[in-house]
Structure formats: structure tokens, C-alpha cells
Amino acid sequence: MTTSTFPDPFEQARMSDGTSTIDDQNDPVTMVMGLKDVRKCAHNWKKFQSGGDEIGRIVVPSEASIRDTRQIPFEVDPPEHGAYRKLIEPWFKRPLEENYQQKLKAIVDELVDEASHLNTIEVVEEFSLKLQSRALTLLLNTPYKESELWISWGTHVFRSEDSALDSSKANILYDYIDQQIDKAIANPGDDLYSVLLASEVNGNKLSKEEIKGVISLTFAGGRDTIINAVTNTISYLADHPQSLARLYQEPEITNKAVEELVRYFSPLTHMGRVVTEDTQVCEHAAKANSRISLCWASANRDSAVFDNPNEVVLDRKLNPHVGFGFSTHNCLGATHARQLLAILIKSLAEKVSSIDIVDHEENIEDLQQFQRKVGFHSLTAAFNAK
Ligand code: EMZ
Numbered sequence: 001m002t003t004s005t006f007p008d009p010f011e012q013a014r015m016s017d018g019t020s021t022i023d024d025q026n027d028p029v030t031m032v033m034g035l036k037d038v039r040k041c042a043h044n045w046k047k048f049q050s051g052g053d054e055i056g057r058i059v060v061p062s063e064a065s066i067r068d069t070r071q072i073p074f075e076v077d078p079p080e081h082g083a084y085r086k087l088i089e090p091w092f093k094r095p096l097e098e099n100y101q102q103k104l105k106a107i108v109d110e111l112v113d114e115a116s117h118l119n120t121i122e123v124v125e126e127f128s129l130k131l132q133s134r135a136l137t138l139l140l141n142t143p144y145k146e147s148e149l150w151i152s153w154g155t156h157v158f159r160s161e162d163s164a165l166d167s168s169k170a171n172i173l174y175d176y177i178d179q180q181i182d183k184a185i186a187n188p189g190d191d192l193y194s195v196l197l198a199s200e201v202n203g204n205k206l207s208k209e210e211i212k213g214v215i216s217l218t219f220a221g222g223r224d225t226i227i228n229a230v231t232n233t234i235s236y237l238a239d240h241p242q243s244l245a246r247l248y249q250e251p252e253i254t255n256k257a258v259e260e261l262v263r264y265f266s267p268l269t270h271m272g273r274v275v276t277e278d279t280q281v282c283e284h285a286a287k288a289n290s291r292i293s294l295c296w297a298s299a300n301r302d303s304a305v306f307d308n309p310n311e312v313v314l315d316r317k318l319n320p321h322v323g324f325g326f327s328t329h330n331c332l333g334a335t336h337a338r339q340l341l342a343i344l345i346k347s348l349a350e351k352v353s354s355i356d357i358v359d360h361e362e363n364i365e366d367l368q369q370f371q372r373k374v375g376f377h378s379l380t381a382a383f384n385a386k
Helices: 011-016 035-043 080-092 098-117 123-140 146-152 167-186 192-197 208-221 224-239 241-249 251-265 334-351
Strands: 019-024 027-032 271-275 279-281 284-286 291-294 352-367 370-385
Touching: 027 035, 035 291, 098 123, 098 334, 098 370, 123 146, 123 192, 123 208, 123 224, 123 334, 123 370, 167 192, 167 208, 192 208, 224 241, 224 251, 224 334, 224 352, 224 370, 241 251, 241 334, 241 352, 251 334, 334 352
Parallel strands: 027 291
Antiparallel strands: 019 027, 271 291, 279 284, 352 370
């Protein structure tokens, strides 16, 4: 097993039963495992809701105890969801613009050049976290220097090394967002805060709380997920020099490679929903107000859909993965994430001949009967310049 092998801990449960139940803070969560079932449940927002009264409960582990700001549009159901999404969507499609991609390329190239000049680099903190934070200044359209503060917060905004849920850490983010909203009120610019302050949904101006909901989702949802995707991609290219060479020879497969790496690594293991009425999930009873989770990571290894699901096939032809979720709540940041990964792969293929892993410590997510590798706590590597 190489450093970049990510085993599928869900196979047996998926094949035998289709679901499995884990405990989360004395609140059971029934995980839905197969791709077809995951899609079906994700689509059925009436029976499996994202909104509801308890803010943060759809995240696993539940964040209900550490936050009371509703993340928008992530924790809102249709029909209200649609108006928010319509308002925010064009902003999150800006990564399709040439100008945005050029700026992102400059950020990526600088980091790759820097890494190539060092003997070794610790990829998680010194590369992926920096890349994620610097790229976020483009997504929010805020000054580049803000990224220095965000980098100092570490890889997760709601979690720290010692605790799965860290409320003091969450408060740092919330206080920061409050300040930034007030600054934008006093001095409007062309950043996301100001754009939201000037916007209306259904004829009403967005409240500060709603803006905080959008911004906190942007900070939290795209943080450890991007950091893991970047670090895992580097570990894959280190283990597979022939793939790095192929991506240089055939840059036209880059977008397919991005989809395949997102499928294989599935940066977000699962996301919960609250059951609104007594129903059934994969022939098991699911009671109203209980929780299920849509296990993207399991669905993405479903052999009923993917041939050789445990292999990275860089130019996989049919790839209906759910690495960015599915249906109503599919990932708002996916356009940004896809561009970031594509630009990273191209930059590495152009500038680096090989990558050697010197040391690594895996990050294993503990889901009781399932232990899932999601990334690395640390990955020390040498980038060998061309
Ligand atoms: C939430 C979630 C969104 C949550 C797409 O996922 O990501 C998690 O990492 C955060 O902790 O608050 O934003």
C-alpha cells in the first residue's frame, strides 16, 4: 500500500445492507452507502431536510453545540433555498472567468516554485493551507494580505487538534466575520460582503446574520476539504510519476483527472439530513426527527456504478461521482475547487519532474466501525524541479 492509497472502509456495509448506523453525541446517524440511494435521498429534500430548527445538526459531527448561525444556502430548504442560491450562484461562478484563473495561476505557480527551491516542504501547512487561504481571497474578492490571518487559524475553523468541536476557535471566525461586515457597511467595496449587503432576496435586504451565514459557509465548507484535496493530489502524483508525466504530455485530460481525484479521495466523507416523517431508507425504518447521512465517500466507490472503483483511472470516461454532493445542495464552491485543482495539476506537470515523499502522518477519521483515511496530518515531500 503506497502513501496515496485510500482504502474504502464502507464496502462491506454497502454491499450487505446499504446502510449502517453510527452514534454522534448520543444522536444516531444512519449512513446511506450506495450511489443510487445517496442520490435518491439527496434529491428528496422534503423527507430529508437540511434546514429545520437545530442549526448545525446536519453536519456530522453535529455542530449544534458550537454554532447558532445558519449557514446559507446550505442549511435552508426549498423553496427559500432557491432565492438564496440564485442570488449567490453567479458570484461563485466567477472562477470560470479568464482573469480569475490567471490570478489563481499566479498564486499556485508561486507556491510550486517556492516548494521546488526547498529541499523538503511540509505540504499540509506550508503548501495546501497557504494555497487554500490565498485562493479564498479571490473567491471573496478581499485583499491578499487577509490570507495571512486565515493561515494562522490552521486547517479547520471549527476543529482543533485536540477536539472534534472547538467553540473558542469558531468564535474567532465569527468575530472576524462580524468585523468584516461592519467594515463593509462603513466602507463598501467590491468584495462578497459588500455585494451581499447591497443585495435583496424576495424584496428584502439581506440581514447581517444572513450575510454571516453565507460567509461562514464559504470559510468552513471549503477549508479542510480543499486542503485535503490538494495534499492528497500531491501524494498521488508523488506515488505515480508516470501520471505526472502523462498529465504533462496530455494536458487535455486534466479536467477528467480532477473529477477522478475528487471521486477517489472524496474530501467530504458525508453530510447529514434530518428525517421529516416516518419513512424507510434502504428498507430500514427511519423515524421522524432522526438523522441520516449521505455518504459521498462510500457512494463514490460503488462497484455497481464504477469499474475498478478502488483505482485512480485518470481519464475515467463515465464518472457520475458525488464528491461535490448532489441535487439541491450540490457544492457551491465546486467551480472554484475544480479550477484550483486543475491549475495545480498543470503547474506541477509543467514545473516538477517528480515528487519524493520523505515522511507522512495519516489523518484517519474515526467513525466507530469505520476508520476512514481522509488525508494527512502532515506530509513532508521534496519537489524536484524540471
Ligand atoms: C459546513 C460543512 C459544509 C461545516 C460542505 O460542507 O463543512 C464543514 O467542514 C463545516 O465544519 O460547518 O460548512
